[in-house]
Amino acid sequence: MAGTIIILVLGGLFGFSLNKAGLTRYNKIVNVFRFTDMAVLKFMMTALAVAMIGLFSLRGLGLITFPNVPSTYIVGNLVGGLLFGVGMALTGF
């Protein structure tokens, strides 16, 4: 039960940060592909950098173990990504 509440709260913060970064809007998502508004990239890369530093430090200290890392299968990841971009630019999600 406690675990469920933690996940709900984390999900809430996730949604909150997406909303405040403006990623819930069509124009933000599409404009990154038009190079007129780089908010999506700034947001994503900041999150990546912060989380990378935190996670690898915590693993170095032995406080966490990584959950299953997404598996690499080059063709699948690339084809999936290519198809995903089409949907993303079309709908702005």
Next chain:
Amino acid sequence: MKSILNYIRKETWSPYVAGILLGIVGILAVWLSNSLLGASGAFENLAGMLGKALAPAAFDNMYFNFIMPPGISTGVILLIGVFFGGMLGAATSKTLKWGKKDAANSDVQWKRIIGPQTWKRWGLAFVGAIILEYAAGIAGGCTSGLAISGGMLLAPAAFLFIAGMFASGIITALIIYRRRY
């Protein structure tokens, strides 16, 4: 304290500040519940549940039995949180337009490029979402589940996905916007 509260009420934050918040949430997700953030998987879990109930034969395959088992998974609970978190974000900046005119299709840029009709927005959203979900199934995650959550674990898959996403996204935007690009 007052300036912090005022900042929370702002409609759009600096993407760096919001990014730091998401980064911390990503760390906490691994630390506190040993799970990764994600969005697309939850829809597959729910679709699997629906499918198993309505057409068990069609859904009795590798994908729904092993890769994306149906049920109320962590992702589904997370997604409920995302929904209310996003709503809270909109409510704090007073952009929550529940039931108001134009709430179903409020993006100015969309109206200028595609047209003001609501059915166009909803129809394209439906078609596009099918593409998104199918692509996420192939790749093994979406922007949050693979690109961000995988990227922060330095998974090569995430960076391949990001490269593909931007390559085709730029081309699609070029095709849609043509001279207005």
